[in-house]
Amino acid sequence: MPTVTELAKDIVAREGGYVNDPDDPGGATKYGVTVRTMRRLGLDLTKDGKVGADDVRSLTRDQAVEIFVDHYFRKPRIVDLPEPLQATVFDMYVNSGANAVKILQRLLNDMGFDLTVDGAIGPMTIAAATRAMGDAPELIVDAYGIARRNYYYALADARPASRKYARRRDGGKGGWITRAEEFISPRFRLSEAAHRERTRAWV
Numbered sequence: 001m002p003t004v005t006e007l008a009k010d011i012v013a014r015e016g017g018y019v020n021d022p023d024d025p026g027g028a029t030k031y032g033v034t035v036r037t038m039r040r041l042g043l044d045l046t047k048d049g050k051v052g053a054d055d056v057r058s059l060t061r062d063q064a065v066e067i068f069v070d071h072y073f074r075k076p077r078i079v080d081l082p083e084p085l086q087a088t089v090f091d092m093y094v095n096s097g098a099n100a101v102k103i104l105q106r107l108l109n110d111m112g113f114d115l116t117v118d119g120a121i122g123p124m125t126i127a128a129a130t131r132a133m134g135d136a137p138e139l140i141v142d143a144y145g146i147a148r149r150n151y152y153y154a155l156a157d158a159r160p161a162s163r164k165y166a167r168r169r170d171g172g173k174g175g176w177i178t179r180a181e182e183f184i185s186p187r188f189r190l191s192e193a194a195h196r197e198r199t200r201a202w203v
Contacts, residue, residue, distance in 0.1 A: 002087070004069050018056060020056075027053075031064035035056050038055055046058055077121040097119075107143055107144055113132070146188060149180040152176040156202070
């Protein structure tokens with residue numbers, strides 16, 4: 001498995017440079033780090049006494065990697081999950097915060113465990129994930145990726161402004177879906193026809 005730093009560098013590359021999309025609730029973002037995150041961490045890079053879009057623009061790749069490793073991998077205890085799950089949960093945590101853990105907890109409950117869906121990785125979630133990995137080592141990562149993909153579709157169902165992240169203008173798979181499917185075995189990825197059918201009702 002790649003190191004956590006290598007995983008973080010991959011996420012930074014996947015996220016891309018500075019954007020400030022009005023349809024994105026996260027606001028100004030660079031390398032996947034939002035202005036909200038920088039405010040929470042007190043990263044006043046411009047030293048002007050406030051954290052805003054200019055600070056996001058000033059963020060370096062190395063700083064983004066450090067933020068992800070410390071605050072999106074170690075602090076939420078993704079490091080304590082079974083190793084095969086770490087990359088996909090880490091990537092989703094960067095993209096959607098504690099929802100990444102809630103998706104895992106719901107999946108584990110569907111598998112027969114009894115977890116509180118609170119978005120926090122504690123001893124019970126770690127134990128359940130470890131047990132599930134032992135019971136279905138070849139399927140748990142795919143199952144999480146599919147649940148993650150379904151989460152994105154459901155989010156776009158409920159919020160029309162977010163549909164552009166799940167479906168391109170030409171009707172093909174948008175960034176959210178292709179990102180989730182990077183962590184799903186090819187046999188479980190949706191065909192283009194299936195994706196178009198899933199999103200057919202969207203205006």
